[in-house]
Amino acid sequence: MTSSTTFGSKAARVRAAGEPALVVEHLTKHFGSRIALDDVCFEVEQGEVFGLLGPNGAGKTTMIRILGTLIKPTFGNATVTGISLSRETGSEIRARISIMPETPGLYLRLTVWENLECFAGLYQLSHVNERIRKALASVNLADRQNELCGSLSKGLRQRVALARSLLSDPAVLFLDEPTSGLDPVAAHEVHDLIGALREHGVTTLVTTHRLEEAERLCDRVAIVNTKLLLVGKPDTLRADLFSRKLEVRLSSRLRDPSRVFSEVLGVKHWEEPEAGSYLLDVEDPDLVAPPLIRTLVGCGADVLAVGERRHSLEDVYLQLIGDGAGERK
Amino acid sequence: MTFSWHRVGAIVKKELKDYRRNRFVVILTMTVLPLVFVLLPVIQLFTIRVSEISSSKLDTRIGISLLYMLIVPAIIPSALSAYSVIGEREQGTLEPLLTTPIRSEELLVGKALAVSIPTLVVAYAIYGIFLIAVGAFANPALQVVVFGQAHLLVELLFIPLLAGWSIWVGIAISTRSADVRVAQQLSVFASLAPLIIVALLALNVIKPTLVLTLLLAAGLLVLDSVGWRLVALMFDRERLIVGEPR
């Protein structure tokens, strides 16, 4: 524990440089007989954008609620910005973080500005007007500040909630499905915003169902389904789970593909998913591609394309969750 | 971190803005209650026949009309404070609110203050209008009793004390119930409980001595001032976030 109470400032953020922003140790949460989280451990470094992926009911929201001191873990512990979760530290932790919940939860009879003003008061912020203006500008809502929240569309409400969570300049930001309900342009803006926050050293934990979003945004992702299944960089996860593949497209089928591919060093296995298209298992695509093309040209084939077949995070996810997701209601 | 009046203030400000734009609250506090609770006691007093003026019936009539004045500070809070926590929960605003550094005690005190402001304004305003009506138009024999020290003391003292009781009972019910309507009905009943004793005093069933009045006032004062601690103990963040919705 530290005695620093200047939250959100640079001082708070780097106050223990090198110390992880989040340490999750054996977190377990039971709701009656239902197990929502089971012995989950991971760490998130300062300034990292960390993705929490998992099917519906995997425990993502539960994880955020525990780390945000809203509910208590059944077993295990966690430290948030260096402070251990406990009854006494709740208010102190909450002053350093902010959470954007799954549903925006705005006061519908209050205007956008008044909603943010209330929260600025609850975080005891100074320079309130300036901060509100900045937060609204960052989600492109400056021109709607005097409208009642009740008259805003779902996506706009989502953006007000995001602005609200940026107000206090948090050291750790929790975003529970921040882009659900947003149109592609708005979702893209949220991605840019998260990128900009990363530049400012804000640690972000984001849950999402959009795998391409996680892949684009996150330095590391954790795949959970009650238990922690896997955690790592998207690239590493891919490489660990799948062998690398070269995809070759020709204008017509090879007469004797076995002979052609056996001439090229480094091709371990091949298949022909459609006529004239070949998938090759290789050690290193960069080393294999040039001799492969020479060999193909040498035996008279017209090469249309040669490229690495990239496995998306979605493939990783489906491989891990697989039919397991179907078993859960 | 210690108790912050700044955060309490943020809650009060937000609640008052919300009330102002809530048609139910505005109509209840600005039209229905003033109309009913000015008219009823005025009718009580202005329909007294001359023959009754010197009888004991006079005391009863005045007792009833002053009792009406005390129903107001009991009724307004039970509608507003019963809504305070469960209402936020149903709107989905409770979770974001609880993710801020606010402490349970601060939230509860802020809610209670916010309810007490319109309550006291309306209750004293109604009493004021009643006094003006009596002063201007009533029989002088009535005026002597209504403006008598004993009655003035009871009204001035019991308006805030009864309001305080209703507020804490309403908030307590609100933190524990699963439905806004049930919470409001329960808290109307609960808020009327101390009025029964006041009614017995007003109607001379229990002899209203100064000592008894002050004892009752002191009892309510104690309850009002420990109310926030008791309610804070009942305030269970986890249950409010994940508990059975209804």
Ligand SMILES: Nc1ncnc2c1ncn2[C@@H]1O[C@H](COP(=O)(O)OP(=O)(O)OP(=O)(O)O)[C@@H](O)[C@H]1O
């Ligand atoms: N209040 C509750 N009472 C009982 N069970 C609960 C409660 N809240 C959550 N659960 C259960 O805990 C598990 C995890 O829920 P959680 O909301 O954390 O999932 P999630 O990963 O956020 O799902 P989604 O992607 O749908 O938002 C689910 O099985 C859910 O039914």
Ligand SMILES: [Mg+2]
């Ligand atoms: Mg969720």
